[in-house]
Amino acid sequence: KAQNARQRLPVVPQGIERDDFLKALDELREQLGAEHVEVNNKPLRDGWYMEHPNTHDMMTILDEEELVASAVVFPGSTQEVQQVVRWANKHLIPIFPISMGRNLGYGGAAPRVRGSVTVDLGRRMNAILDINAEDYTCLVEPGVSYYALYEALKARGLDEHMWIDTPDLGGGSVIGNAVDRGVGYTPYGDHWACHAGLEVVLPSGEVIRTGMGALPGNNSWQLFPYGFGPFSDGIFSQSNFGIVTQMGMTLMPNPGGYEAFMYTFPNDEDLGPLMDIIRPLRISNIFENVAQVRHVTQGLASRGLPRSTYYTSPGPIPSSILRAAAASTPVGDHAWAYYGMAYGPAHIRAHKLALIDSEFRRVPGARKIDPSTLPPDEYFWSRERVARGVPDIQELAWVNWAPNGAHIAFSPVSPIRGADAARLFELGKRRVEAAGFDFMPAFVVGLREMHLIVEIVFDRGDVGSKKAALACLRDLVDEAAAMGYGEYRTHLVLMDQIAGTYGWNDGALMKFNEKLKDALDPNGILAPGRCGIWPKRYRGRGWEM
Ligand code: ADP
Known part of the structure:
Protein backbone atom coordinates (compact mmCIF):
# COMPACT_ATOMS: atom_id res chain seq x y z
CA LYS A 1 0.00 0.00 0.00
CA ALA A 2 1.30 3.43 -0.87
CA GLN A 3 2.03 5.41 2.24
CA ASN A 4 1.31 9.07 2.57
CA ALA A 5 4.65 10.87 2.68
CA ARG A 6 3.76 12.51 5.97
CA GLN A 7 2.04 9.59 7.68
CA ARG A 8 3.03 6.02 8.38
CA LEU A 9 0.65 3.56 9.88
CA PRO A 10 2.07 3.14 13.39
CA VAL A 11 3.33 -0.27 14.34
CA VAL A 12 1.23 -1.82 17.09
CA PRO A 13 2.74 -4.05 19.76
CA GLN A 14 2.07 -7.71 19.07
CA GLY A 15 -0.92 -9.16 20.91
CA ILE A 16 -3.08 -6.03 21.10
CA GLU A 17 -5.65 -4.79 18.57
CA ARG A 18 -4.89 -1.48 16.91
CA ASP A 19 -8.04 0.19 18.27
CA ASP A 20 -7.39 -1.03 21.79
CA PHE A 21 -3.85 0.22 21.56
CA LEU A 22 -4.94 3.66 20.40
CA LYS A 23 -7.54 3.79 23.19
CA ALA A 24 -4.92 2.83 25.72
CA LEU A 25 -2.73 5.68 24.48
CA ASP A 26 -5.64 8.07 25.01
CA GLU A 27 -5.82 6.91 28.58
CA LEU A 28 -2.14 7.73 28.99
CA ARG A 29 -2.68 11.14 27.38
CA GLU A 30 -5.14 11.93 30.12
CA GLN A 31 -2.53 11.11 32.74
CA LEU A 32 0.57 12.71 31.21
CA GLY A 33 -0.98 15.41 29.05
CA ALA A 34 -1.68 14.90 25.34
CA GLU A 35 1.55 16.61 24.29
CA HIS A 36 3.60 14.02 26.15
CA VAL A 37 2.37 11.03 24.16
CA GLU A 38 3.39 10.78 20.50
CA VAL A 39 2.31 8.07 18.11
CA ASN A 40 5.10 7.08 15.75
CA ASN A 41 3.27 7.72 12.51
CA LYS A 42 5.71 10.03 10.75
CA PRO A 43 8.30 8.89 8.22
CA LEU A 44 11.40 7.71 10.08
CA ARG A 45 14.18 10.25 9.97
CA ASP A 46 17.72 9.43 10.99
CA GLY A 47 18.91 12.96 11.78
CA TRP A 48 22.39 12.96 13.22
CA TYR A 49 24.01 12.43 16.61
CA MET A 50 22.89 15.67 18.25
CA GLU A 51 19.41 15.51 16.66
CA HIS A 52 18.83 11.83 16.89
CA PRO A 53 15.46 10.10 16.56
CA ASN A 54 13.84 8.48 19.60
CA THR A 55 11.70 6.10 17.55
CA HIS A 56 14.33 3.83 16.01
CA ASP A 57 18.07 3.25 15.57
CA MET A 58 19.55 5.90 13.30
CA MET A 59 22.37 3.48 12.54
CA THR A 60 20.27 0.42 12.09
CA ILE A 61 21.86 -2.75 10.84
CA LEU A 62 18.43 -4.27 10.14
CA ASP A 63 15.61 -2.67 8.21
CA GLU A 64 14.58 0.49 10.07
CA GLU A 65 11.04 -0.77 10.46
CA GLU A 66 12.17 -3.87 12.33
CA LEU A 67 13.12 -2.45 15.71
CA VAL A 68 10.79 0.49 15.79
CA ALA A 69 8.66 2.06 18.50
CA SER A 70 4.88 2.33 18.22
CA ALA A 71 4.79 5.49 20.30
CA VAL A 72 7.02 7.61 22.49
CA VAL A 73 5.95 8.94 25.87
CA PHE A 74 7.62 11.62 27.95
CA PRO A 75 7.08 11.29 31.70
CA GLY A 76 7.96 14.38 33.71
CA SER A 77 8.58 12.85 37.14
CA THR A 78 9.18 9.60 38.97
CA GLN A 79 5.44 9.50 39.73
CA GLU A 80 4.67 9.75 36.03
CA VAL A 81 7.14 6.95 35.28
CA GLN A 82 5.20 4.87 37.82
CA GLN A 83 1.96 5.75 36.03
CA VAL A 84 3.41 4.66 32.69
CA VAL A 85 4.56 1.37 34.19
CA ARG A 86 1.15 0.67 35.76
CA TRP A 87 -0.53 1.53 32.45
CA ALA A 88 1.77 -0.92 30.62
CA ASN A 89 0.86 -3.65 33.11
CA LYS A 90 -2.83 -2.99 32.73
CA HIS A 91 -2.74 -3.26 28.92
CA LEU A 92 0.19 -5.71 28.62
CA ILE A 93 2.09 -3.27 26.42
CA PRO A 94 5.90 -3.59 26.20
CA ILE A 95 7.70 -0.41 27.19
CA PHE A 96 11.34 0.44 26.56
CA PRO A 97 13.04 3.12 28.69
CA ILE A 98 15.76 5.29 27.25
CA SER A 99 17.52 8.16 28.95
CA MET A 100 18.45 10.05 25.80
CA GLY A 101 18.77 7.31 23.18
CA ARG A 102 22.15 8.26 21.78
CA ASN A 103 23.47 4.77 22.33
CA LEU A 104 25.07 4.70 18.88
CA GLY A 105 26.48 1.39 17.79
CA TYR A 106 24.39 -0.44 20.39
CA GLY A 107 20.92 0.19 19.00
CA GLY A 108 20.46 3.91 19.50
CA ALA A 109 16.98 4.62 20.79
CA ALA A 110 15.44 1.47 19.30
CA PRO A 111 13.50 -0.96 21.47
CA ARG A 112 14.37 -4.65 21.32
CA VAL A 113 10.73 -5.63 20.67
CA ARG A 114 9.12 -4.05 17.64
CA GLY A 115 6.16 -1.87 18.54
CA SER A 116 7.24 -1.20 22.12
CA VAL A 117 6.29 2.15 23.60
CA THR A 118 9.50 4.08 24.16
CA VAL A 119 9.66 5.82 27.51
CA ASP A 120 11.87 8.81 26.74
CA LEU A 121 12.90 9.85 30.23
CA GLY A 122 15.40 12.46 29.22
CA ARG A 123 13.26 15.03 27.51
CA ARG A 124 11.50 16.25 30.67
CA MET A 125 13.46 14.61 33.49
CA ASN A 126 16.70 16.43 32.98
CA ALA A 127 17.46 18.09 36.29
CA ILE A 128 20.79 18.14 38.03
CA LEU A 129 19.36 17.60 41.50
CA ASP A 130 22.57 18.19 43.40
CA ILE A 131 26.22 19.04 42.95
CA ASN A 132 28.16 18.73 46.16
CA ALA A 133 31.51 20.51 45.98
CA GLU A 134 32.67 19.23 49.38
CA ASP A 135 31.95 15.58 48.80
CA TYR A 136 32.66 15.67 45.03
CA THR A 137 29.37 14.09 44.05
CA CYS A 138 26.28 14.84 42.04
CA LEU A 139 22.76 13.50 41.70
CA VAL A 140 21.17 13.54 38.26
CA GLU A 141 18.06 12.63 36.32
CA PRO A 142 18.14 10.61 33.06
CA GLY A 143 18.16 13.62 30.71
CA VAL A 144 21.40 15.05 32.05
CA SER A 145 24.07 14.71 29.37
CA TYR A 146 27.81 15.00 29.92
CA TYR A 147 27.68 18.36 28.19
CA ALA A 148 24.94 19.56 30.55
CA LEU A 149 26.80 18.39 33.66
CA TYR A 150 30.01 19.98 32.44
CA GLU A 151 28.24 23.26 31.69
CA ALA A 152 26.60 23.19 35.12
CA LEU A 153 29.98 22.87 36.83
CA LYS A 154 31.23 25.80 34.80
CA ALA A 155 28.16 27.90 35.54
CA ARG A 156 28.70 27.33 39.24
CA GLY A 157 32.40 28.12 38.96
CA LEU A 158 33.28 24.57 39.98
CA ASP A 159 34.96 23.30 36.82
CA GLU A 160 38.43 24.09 38.19
CA HIS A 161 37.49 22.44 41.46
CA MET A 162 36.28 19.13 40.10
CA TRP A 163 35.97 17.13 36.91
CA ILE A 164 33.34 14.97 35.33
CA ASP A 165 34.24 11.87 33.33
CA THR A 166 32.90 11.71 29.79
CA PRO A 167 32.84 8.82 27.29
CA ASP A 168 34.12 9.26 23.71
CA LEU A 169 30.97 11.15 22.77
CA GLY A 170 29.68 13.72 25.27
CA GLY A 171 26.08 14.00 24.07
CA GLY A 172 24.85 10.90 25.89
CA SER A 173 23.14 10.59 29.24
CA VAL A 174 25.16 10.16 32.42
CA ILE A 175 22.62 7.60 33.60
CA GLY A 176 22.14 5.89 30.22
CA ASN A 177 25.87 5.35 29.81
CA ALA A 178 26.41 4.10 33.35
CA VAL A 179 23.54 1.61 33.28
CA ASP A 180 24.85 0.24 29.98
CA ARG A 181 28.32 0.09 31.59
CA GLY A 182 29.98 2.55 29.25
CA VAL A 183 33.41 3.94 30.00
CA GLY A 184 35.32 7.20 29.93
CA TYR A 185 38.94 8.22 30.04
CA THR A 186 39.83 9.94 33.30
CA PRO A 187 40.73 7.89 36.39
CA TYR A 188 36.94 7.85 37.01
CA GLY A 189 36.34 6.14 33.66
CA ASP A 190 34.49 3.08 34.96
CA HIS A 191 31.12 4.79 35.15
CA TRP A 192 29.24 2.03 36.82
CA ALA A 193 31.94 1.65 39.48
CA CYS A 194 31.82 5.42 40.07
CA HIS A 195 28.09 5.73 40.55
CA ALA A 196 26.65 5.91 44.06
CA GLY A 197 22.96 5.41 44.72
CA LEU A 198 19.99 4.76 42.45
CA GLU A 199 16.32 5.55 42.47
CA VAL A 200 14.51 2.87 40.48
CA VAL A 201 10.91 2.35 39.39
CA LEU A 202 10.33 -1.40 39.40
CA PRO A 203 8.28 -3.14 36.71
CA SER A 204 5.41 -3.33 39.21
CA GLY A 205 5.35 0.45 39.55
CA GLU A 206 6.92 0.58 43.03
CA VAL A 207 9.91 2.88 43.64
CA ILE A 208 13.05 2.01 45.59
CA ARG A 209 16.21 3.86 46.52
CA THR A 210 19.32 1.75 46.85
CA GLY A 211 22.24 1.93 49.28
CA MET A 212 22.01 4.69 51.88
CA GLY A 213 19.04 6.08 49.94
CA ALA A 214 16.84 3.54 51.70
CA LEU A 215 17.44 5.23 55.06
CA PRO A 216 14.99 8.09 55.55
CA GLY A 217 16.75 11.35 56.39
CA ASN A 218 20.21 10.10 55.37
CA ASN A 219 22.86 12.53 54.12
CA SER A 220 25.20 9.91 52.63
CA TRP A 221 23.34 8.49 49.61
CA GLN A 222 26.12 9.51 47.21
CA LEU A 223 28.93 8.64 49.63
CA PHE A 224 28.47 4.98 50.42
CA PRO A 225 26.92 2.99 47.61
CA TYR A 226 26.33 -0.22 49.60
CA GLY A 227 24.03 0.78 52.46
CA PHE A 228 22.94 -2.37 54.24
CA GLY A 229 21.98 -5.80 52.94
CA PRO A 230 22.41 -7.20 49.43
CA PHE A 231 23.92 -4.72 47.00
CA SER A 232 21.03 -4.47 44.57
CA ASP A 233 22.43 -1.95 42.10
CA GLY A 234 24.05 -4.57 39.89
CA ILE A 235 20.77 -6.02 38.70
CA PHE A 236 19.75 -2.65 37.27
CA SER A 237 22.65 -2.40 34.82
CA GLN A 238 22.53 -4.20 31.47
CA SER A 239 19.16 -5.62 32.38
CA ASN A 240 15.43 -5.02 32.20
CA PHE A 241 14.60 -5.10 35.90
CA GLY A 242 13.85 -1.43 36.53
CA ILE A 243 13.79 2.14 35.26
CA VAL A 244 16.45 4.33 36.81
CA THR A 245 15.00 7.77 37.56
CA GLN A 246 17.87 9.19 39.63
CA MET A 247 21.51 8.27 40.01
CA GLY A 248 24.34 9.58 42.14
CA MET A 249 27.76 9.96 40.57
CA THR A 250 31.11 10.62 42.17
CA LEU A 251 33.20 13.41 40.65
CA MET A 252 36.97 13.69 40.50
CA PRO A 253 38.90 16.38 42.33
CA ASN A 254 41.01 18.46 39.95
CA PRO A 255 44.33 16.59 40.09
CA GLY A 256 46.33 19.81 40.00
CA GLY A 257 47.72 19.39 36.52
CA HIS A 491 24.01 -4.06 20.26
CA LEU A 492 20.34 -5.07 20.53
CA VAL A 493 20.59 -7.52 17.63
CA LEU A 494 23.43 -9.49 19.23
CA MET A 495 22.11 -9.66 22.79
CA ASP A 496 20.61 -13.14 22.55
CA GLN A 497 23.70 -14.58 20.94
CA ILE A 498 26.05 -13.03 23.46
CA ALA A 499 23.89 -13.91 26.45
CA GLY A 500 24.09 -17.46 25.09
CA THR A 501 27.87 -17.44 25.21
CA TYR A 502 27.71 -16.84 28.99
CA GLY A 503 26.22 -20.29 29.32
CA TRP A 504 28.34 -22.03 31.98
CA ASN A 505 26.62 -24.86 33.86
CA ASP A 506 23.76 -25.28 31.44
CA GLY A 507 22.91 -21.58 31.30
CA ALA A 508 22.67 -21.25 35.10
CA LEU A 509 23.21 -17.48 35.04
CA MET A 510 20.43 -16.89 32.53
CA LYS A 511 18.10 -19.16 34.53
CA PHE A 512 18.81 -16.98 37.56
CA ASN A 513 18.14 -13.81 35.53
CA GLU A 514 14.89 -15.28 34.27
CA LYS A 515 13.81 -16.06 37.83
CA LEU A 516 14.45 -12.46 38.79
CA LYS A 517 12.64 -11.25 35.70
CA ASP A 518 9.57 -13.33 36.40
CA ALA A 519 9.46 -12.27 40.03
CA LEU A 520 9.93 -8.56 39.33
CA ASP A 521 8.03 -8.31 36.05
CA PRO A 522 5.41 -11.07 35.93
CA ASN A 523 3.62 -9.42 33.00
CA GLY A 524 6.85 -9.03 31.08
CA ILE A 525 6.28 -5.39 30.16
CA LEU A 526 9.71 -3.87 30.74
CA ALA A 527 12.19 -3.97 27.84
CA PRO A 528 11.53 -7.61 26.95
CA GLY A 529 14.63 -9.27 25.52
CA ARG A 530 17.09 -6.63 26.62
CA CYS A 531 20.47 -8.30 27.24
CA GLY A 532 18.91 -11.61 26.24
CA ILE A 533 16.52 -11.70 29.22
CA TRP A 534 13.05 -12.64 28.05
CA PRO A 535 10.03 -12.63 30.35
CA LYS A 536 7.92 -15.76 30.63
CA ARG A 537 5.27 -14.48 28.22
CA TYR A 538 7.84 -14.22 25.42
CA ARG A 539 10.12 -17.14 26.15
CA GLY A 540 10.39 -19.90 23.58
CA ARG A 541 8.14 -18.11 21.09
CA GLY A 542 10.71 -17.23 18.51
CA TRP A 543 11.63 -13.73 19.70
CA GLU A 544 15.33 -14.48 20.01
CA MET A 545 17.59 -13.51 17.16
P1 ADP B 1 22.51 7.56 26.01
O1 ADP B 1 21.57 8.57 26.51
O2 ADP B 1 23.84 7.62 26.65
O3 ADP B 1 22.51 7.55 24.56
P2 ADP B 1 20.54 5.53 26.23
O4 ADP B 1 19.49 6.36 26.84
O5 ADP B 1 20.38 5.17 24.80
O6 ADP B 1 21.96 6.15 26.47
O7 ADP B 1 20.71 4.25 27.14
C1 ADP B 1 21.33 3.10 26.75
C2 ADP B 1 20.47 1.90 27.10
O8 ADP B 1 20.42 1.77 28.52
C3 ADP B 1 19.03 2.08 26.66
O9 ADP B 1 18.81 1.49 25.42
C4 ADP B 1 18.23 1.40 27.75
O10 ADP B 1 18.05 0.04 27.45
C5 ADP B 1 19.10 1.52 28.97
N1 ADP B 1 18.67 2.65 29.81
C6 ADP B 1 18.98 3.93 29.59
N2 ADP B 1 18.49 4.70 30.54
C7 ADP B 1 17.84 3.91 31.40
C8 ADP B 1 17.13 4.15 32.60
N3 ADP B 1 17.03 5.36 33.10
N4 ADP B 1 16.57 3.09 33.22
C9 ADP B 1 16.72 1.86 32.71
N5 ADP B 1 17.38 1.58 31.60
C10 ADP B 1 17.94 2.58 30.93
Missing part, protein backbone atom coordinates in the same frame (compact mmCIF):
# COMPACT_ATOMS: atom_id res chain seq x y z
CA TYR A 258 47.74 17.05 33.57
CA GLU A 259 49.76 16.24 30.51
CA ALA A 260 48.57 14.28 27.50
CA PHE A 261 51.10 12.20 25.62
CA MET A 262 51.26 10.02 22.55
CA TYR A 263 53.62 7.28 21.43
CA THR A 264 53.66 5.33 18.21
CA PHE A 265 55.01 1.86 17.48
CA PRO A 266 56.10 0.68 14.03
CA ASN A 267 54.70 -2.80 13.44
CA ASP A 268 51.46 -4.73 13.83
CA GLU A 269 53.54 -7.36 15.67
CA ASP A 270 54.59 -4.85 18.34
CA LEU A 271 51.14 -5.20 19.84
CA GLY A 272 52.00 -8.24 21.99
CA PRO A 273 55.17 -6.85 23.62
CA LEU A 274 53.41 -3.52 24.07
CA MET A 275 50.55 -5.10 25.99
CA ASP A 276 52.98 -6.89 28.29
CA ILE A 277 54.59 -3.53 28.98
CA ILE A 278 51.24 -1.82 29.60
CA ARG A 279 49.83 -4.43 32.01
CA PRO A 280 52.02 -3.81 35.08
CA LEU A 281 52.02 -0.07 34.48
CA ARG A 282 48.24 0.06 34.38
CA ILE A 283 47.59 -2.28 37.30
CA SER A 284 50.03 -0.31 39.45
CA ASN A 285 48.36 2.94 38.38
CA ILE A 286 51.36 4.51 36.64
CA PHE A 287 48.89 4.73 33.78
CA GLU A 288 46.06 6.34 35.71
CA ASN A 289 43.37 6.29 33.07
CA VAL A 290 42.00 3.82 30.58
CA ALA A 291 44.96 3.04 28.34
CA GLN A 292 44.30 3.02 24.63
CA VAL A 293 46.25 1.54 21.77
CA ARG A 294 44.73 2.42 18.42
CA HIS A 295 45.61 1.01 15.05
CA VAL A 296 46.66 3.31 12.23
CA THR A 297 43.53 2.42 10.22
CA GLN A 298 41.44 3.82 13.04
CA GLY A 299 43.71 6.85 13.21
CA LEU A 300 43.28 7.52 9.52
CA ALA A 301 39.50 7.13 9.69
CA SER A 302 39.44 9.54 12.66
CA ARG A 303 40.44 12.30 10.29
CA GLY A 304 36.85 12.24 9.06
CA LEU A 305 37.48 11.74 5.35
CA PRO A 306 35.74 8.92 3.52
CA ARG A 307 37.85 5.91 2.68
CA SER A 308 37.29 6.68 -1.01
CA THR A 309 39.76 9.54 -0.49
CA TYR A 310 42.47 6.92 -0.24
CA TYR A 311 41.16 3.88 -2.03
CA THR A 312 38.18 3.24 -4.29
CA SER A 313 38.24 -0.50 -4.94
CA PRO A 314 36.08 -2.88 -2.93
CA GLY A 315 37.69 -4.91 -0.14
CA PRO A 316 40.07 -3.85 2.61
CA ILE A 317 42.62 -1.12 1.94
CA PRO A 318 45.99 -2.68 1.11
CA SER A 319 48.45 -1.92 3.86
CA SER A 320 50.91 -0.12 1.52
CA ILE A 321 48.19 2.41 0.59
CA LEU A 322 47.12 2.76 4.21
CA ARG A 323 50.66 3.44 5.40
CA ALA A 324 51.27 5.93 2.60
CA ALA A 325 48.06 7.78 3.45
CA ALA A 326 48.97 7.88 7.14
CA ALA A 327 52.50 9.15 6.48
CA SER A 328 51.42 12.77 6.79
CA THR A 329 49.55 12.15 10.08
CA PRO A 330 51.13 12.04 13.54
CA VAL A 331 51.15 8.24 13.41
CA GLY A 332 53.30 8.47 10.29
CA ASP A 333 54.49 5.14 8.94
CA HIS A 334 53.78 3.38 12.24
CA ALA A 335 51.10 0.80 13.04
CA TRP A 336 49.93 1.74 16.54
CA ALA A 337 49.32 4.89 18.55
CA TYR A 338 49.08 5.05 22.32
CA TYR A 339 47.05 7.95 23.75
CA GLY A 340 47.62 8.62 27.43
CA MET A 341 47.45 11.25 30.12
CA ALA A 342 49.49 11.83 33.25
CA TYR A 343 47.73 13.58 36.12
CA GLY A 344 48.96 15.70 39.00
CA PRO A 345 51.46 18.52 39.50
CA ALA A 346 54.54 18.62 37.26
CA HIS A 347 56.93 16.92 39.67
CA ILE A 348 54.56 14.00 40.16
CA ARG A 349 53.91 13.68 36.43
CA ALA A 350 57.61 13.78 35.66
CA HIS A 351 58.29 10.63 37.62
CA LYS A 352 55.51 8.70 35.95
CA LEU A 353 56.27 9.99 32.47
CA ALA A 354 59.93 9.04 32.78
CA LEU A 355 59.03 5.52 33.79
CA ILE A 356 56.52 5.23 30.93
CA ASP A 357 59.08 6.56 28.47
CA SER A 358 61.75 4.06 29.41
CA GLU A 359 59.26 1.20 29.30
CA PHE A 360 57.80 2.17 25.92
CA ARG A 361 61.23 2.54 24.41
CA ARG A 362 61.81 -1.15 24.96
CA VAL A 363 59.75 -1.57 21.77
CA PRO A 364 62.28 -1.04 18.96
CA GLY A 365 61.43 2.04 16.91
CA ALA A 366 58.99 3.49 19.48
CA ARG A 367 58.46 7.19 18.91
CA LYS A 368 57.22 9.88 21.27
CA ILE A 369 55.16 12.55 19.53
CA ASP A 370 55.65 16.09 20.78
CA PRO A 371 52.14 17.54 21.27
CA SER A 372 53.42 21.06 20.65
CA THR A 373 53.95 20.06 17.01
CA LEU A 374 50.30 19.07 16.56
CA PRO A 375 47.75 21.53 15.17
CA PRO A 376 44.70 22.28 17.33
CA ASP A 377 42.31 20.23 15.19
CA GLU A 378 44.39 17.04 15.50
CA TYR A 379 42.56 14.00 16.86
CA PHE A 380 45.15 13.95 19.66
CA TRP A 381 43.54 17.03 21.22
CA SER A 382 40.13 15.43 21.18
CA ARG A 383 41.63 12.52 23.13
CA GLU A 384 43.26 15.05 25.44
CA ARG A 385 39.96 16.83 26.16
CA VAL A 386 38.14 13.59 26.86
CA ALA A 387 40.94 12.45 29.21
CA ARG A 388 40.39 15.56 31.32
CA GLY A 389 36.62 15.23 31.35
CA VAL A 390 35.75 17.80 28.69
CA PRO A 391 32.90 16.50 26.51
CA ASP A 392 33.62 16.20 22.81
CA ILE A 393 32.14 14.68 19.66
CA GLN A 394 35.11 14.52 17.34
CA GLU A 395 35.19 10.75 17.79
CA LEU A 396 32.14 10.61 15.48
CA ALA A 397 34.37 11.51 12.54
CA TRP A 398 35.41 7.99 11.64
CA VAL A 399 31.81 7.07 10.86
CA ASN A 400 32.29 9.04 7.62
CA TRP A 401 34.60 6.26 6.47
CA ALA A 402 31.71 4.61 4.59
CA PRO A 403 28.95 6.39 2.68
CA ASN A 404 25.82 6.58 4.91
CA GLY A 405 28.28 5.56 7.60
CA ALA A 406 27.04 3.58 10.56
CA HIS A 407 28.92 1.41 13.00
CA ILE A 408 28.58 -1.64 15.18
CA ALA A 409 31.20 -3.07 17.49
CA PHE A 410 32.70 -6.37 18.51
CA SER A 411 34.22 -5.88 21.95
CA PRO A 412 35.59 -8.97 23.69
CA VAL A 413 37.22 -8.87 27.13
CA SER A 414 40.59 -10.46 27.75
CA PRO A 415 43.60 -10.32 30.05
CA ILE A 416 46.10 -7.55 29.20
CA ARG A 417 48.55 -10.00 27.75
CA GLY A 418 50.52 -10.06 24.57
CA ALA A 419 49.38 -13.56 23.72
CA ASP A 420 45.70 -12.65 24.07
CA ALA A 421 46.10 -9.42 22.13
CA ALA A 422 47.80 -11.27 19.30
CA ARG A 423 45.09 -13.95 19.15
CA LEU A 424 42.30 -11.39 19.12
CA PHE A 425 44.08 -9.27 16.54
CA GLU A 426 44.47 -12.27 14.27
CA LEU A 427 40.82 -13.27 14.73
CA GLY A 428 39.52 -9.76 14.07
CA LYS A 429 41.71 -9.11 11.06
CA ARG A 430 40.93 -12.41 9.41
CA ARG A 431 37.15 -12.19 9.85
CA VAL A 432 36.71 -8.48 9.19
CA GLU A 433 38.85 -8.45 6.07
CA ALA A 434 37.21 -11.61 4.74
CA ALA A 435 33.89 -9.79 5.03
CA GLY A 436 35.31 -6.98 2.89
CA PHE A 437 35.65 -4.32 5.59
CA ASP A 438 38.65 -2.40 6.86
CA PHE A 439 39.93 -3.68 10.18
CA MET A 440 40.29 -0.78 12.62
CA PRO A 441 41.01 -2.20 16.05
CA ALA A 442 41.59 -0.32 19.29
CA PHE A 443 42.67 -1.98 22.52
CA VAL A 444 41.20 -0.30 25.57
CA VAL A 445 42.77 -1.29 28.88
CA GLY A 446 40.47 -0.98 31.90
CA LEU A 447 42.52 -1.97 34.92
CA ARG A 448 43.22 -5.71 34.94
CA GLU A 449 41.48 -6.48 31.68
CA MET A 450 41.26 -5.01 28.24
CA HIS A 451 38.53 -4.87 25.64
CA LEU A 452 39.42 -5.12 22.02
CA ILE A 453 37.09 -2.75 20.20
CA VAL A 454 36.56 -3.62 16.56
CA GLU A 455 34.24 -1.10 14.95
CA ILE A 456 32.81 -2.18 11.63
CA VAL A 457 31.81 0.89 9.64
CA PHE A 458 29.11 -0.07 7.16
CA ASP A 459 26.88 1.65 4.65
CA ARG A 460 23.40 1.78 6.15
CA GLY A 461 21.95 2.57 2.75
CA ASP A 462 23.18 -0.75 1.39
CA VAL A 463 21.45 -3.98 2.39
CA GLY A 464 24.47 -6.02 1.32
CA SER A 465 26.80 -4.00 3.51
CA LYS A 466 24.48 -4.38 6.51
CA LYS A 467 24.14 -8.14 6.00
CA ALA A 468 27.88 -8.59 5.64
CA ALA A 469 28.59 -6.57 8.78
CA LEU A 470 26.08 -8.48 10.86
CA ALA A 471 27.21 -11.88 9.61
CA CYS A 472 30.80 -10.94 10.34
CA LEU A 473 29.93 -9.88 13.89
CA ARG A 474 28.04 -13.08 14.54
CA ASP A 475 31.04 -15.12 13.40
CA LEU A 476 33.38 -13.02 15.54
CA VAL A 477 31.24 -13.52 18.62
CA ASP A 478 31.05 -17.28 18.18
CA GLU A 479 34.68 -17.80 17.37
CA ALA A 480 35.81 -15.56 20.23
CA ALA A 481 33.52 -17.42 22.64
CA ALA A 482 35.03 -20.73 21.55
CA MET A 483 38.41 -19.24 22.51
CA GLY A 484 37.09 -18.12 25.92
CA TYR A 485 36.43 -14.44 25.19
CA GLY A 486 33.07 -12.74 25.80
CA GLU A 487 31.70 -9.27 25.02
CA TYR A 488 31.39 -6.55 27.68
CA ARG A 489 28.43 -4.80 26.06
CA THR A 490 26.53 -5.16 22.84
